[in-house]
Amino acid sequence: MSARAPPSWPAELGDEPWWWQKLLHVYEHKQTVLDLRHFDASRPVIGDEGMKVLAERGLPSVPEVTKLSLWGNHIGDDGLQVLAERGLPHVPKLTDLYLGGNRIGAEGLKVLAKRGLASVPNLLNLSLGDNHIGADGAKVLAERGLQHVPKLTNLSLRSNGIGDRGLKVLAKRGLRNVPQLTNLDLSHNDIGEDGAKVFAKELAANVLPILTGLGGVDLHDHLDVMQLPGVLGSATNKDILKFIHERAQDDGGVRMAVAKVMVIGPGAAGKTTLIHHFVSGGEFLRDVTMTDGMEMCDWTIGGMELRFYDFGGQEVYTNTHRLFLGTKGVFVLVWHPPDQDRLISEYARDALDCAPDAHLVFVSTHAH
The missing domain is CATH 3.40.50.300 (P-loop containing nucleotide triphosphate hydrolases)
Incomplete structure (x- = not known):
């Protein structure tokens, strides 16, 4: 089998940017981690236009990549759409996808959920924090996206304005599709009493049997709907989740060592x-x-x-x-x-x- 051709930067776009040089390094050294996080304000971000080049010309050359980090690159809905449709199919071994700190909204997330995640069924870590997906984005992720990544263990949706409406759909229709989830970050999402109660009630049914880390909802404030004793009123989320899991075990649920x-x-x-x-x-x-x-x-x-x-x-x-x-x-x-x-x-x-x-x-x- 012939060697895969090296990624080719379009000459009409000028000099190769820093992130393309990193891609070349991964290609040349047959590495599996493509870290394109943007921290240096003096360097250009990838943006939507750059994402088109990365998805169409770059990722096809590095199919062995398992970790892709694009934090802080001003990627919007157009950029995420091209990543989902033309980029992710070329990296089927991906286990870690970090898209936090961008400009992703509900429209971009719809494409990722419906078509992109299906290309990476082995995904373990998905970070979408600090974007703008809102309730509509959370809804489509719950109803059309999470079913494609049943092995997911870590999910970050922090600072996305999903609110009560988005959280309710996520709790009722999304979480059951990711039973191996161990960490879920929902912090800074304008979650009110109503949404938190619905979410807590679903968790009490042990829909996430090995969840240990939860941010954004204080479970000790909702012991009534979870049918838990008031003595847990000062307990941490971690301890309350432990109790829920053990209660399920005592009732004939999954055995734990x-x-x-x-x-x-x-x-x-x-x-x-x-x-x-x-x-x-x-x-x-x-x-x-x-x-x-x-x-x-x-x-x-x-x-x-x-x-x-x-x-x-x-x-x-x-x-x-x-x-x-x-x-x-x-x-x-x-x-x-x-x-x-x-x-x-x-x-x-x-x-x-x-x-x-x-x-x-x-x-x-x-x-x-």
Whole structure:
């Protein structure tokens, strides 16, 4: 098979710009990363006209490229259209496409969604942040685009003005097409209460079973529609997502290789300090504050992942904790003798009432 011809710059356009020289370097050295991000204001951007040359004359010469970054190049709808229709079909191995910081609107995104993404089915990372796709762009991405990239793990839509309308469509009709998504950035999108509630309710149905990173929607503000206990009111998105995934697991959903450790006991018994001791490898925790509600923490040891549930010991949380105690796991009851001896049986009884077959471990945190 003959070698692929080198990319040819149109002589009528003058000297080769910096980004074309980078393309030549990738071609000559058979590299797979084509990084054309624009940072230097003294150098020209690619723009829509340059994108036509790149898509039609450049990308056909580098079919092995897996990562293409075009950040900050003033690419608009016309430029994105030609990339989608004439450029992406030449780089079918693409796994990373970065289009952030451009001038892309809904019209350009429609072409990318309908025709461009179908050419790159192995895409893992798609960045569209800091553009102008709006609600219409989010809608077409959800309904016509994401179905073509089922392996997607990272999606950035930050600062695009998608609003409540765009978010609702994305939540109801788009996210189910990307079950491997682990990070979703929706920050700075004019999302209101209505859109956030719809989105949170869909997430509660575990439509994204391995999502761990979420920006732009504070899930702890929507525990009611997610049917989650109020004790998670101060939890991070990451911890709430963990709980959703584990709830699905307990209900017969996807099995996860995570062992749950429920650390219970009176307030000030040393539960948080004990967990920190394990996770940090023996480091002493100073200036510890009382746990507010419940916190979660992961620890990997010997190929096994342990997830600690650190329950606040204040009496006000006792009833809400029972909502969690029915799950399968190991229960560690921590207390401070002799002041808290009388409370041991109460906490043990709560655990056994909710999980009769529970494995209980008793830990005294202070020696005398």
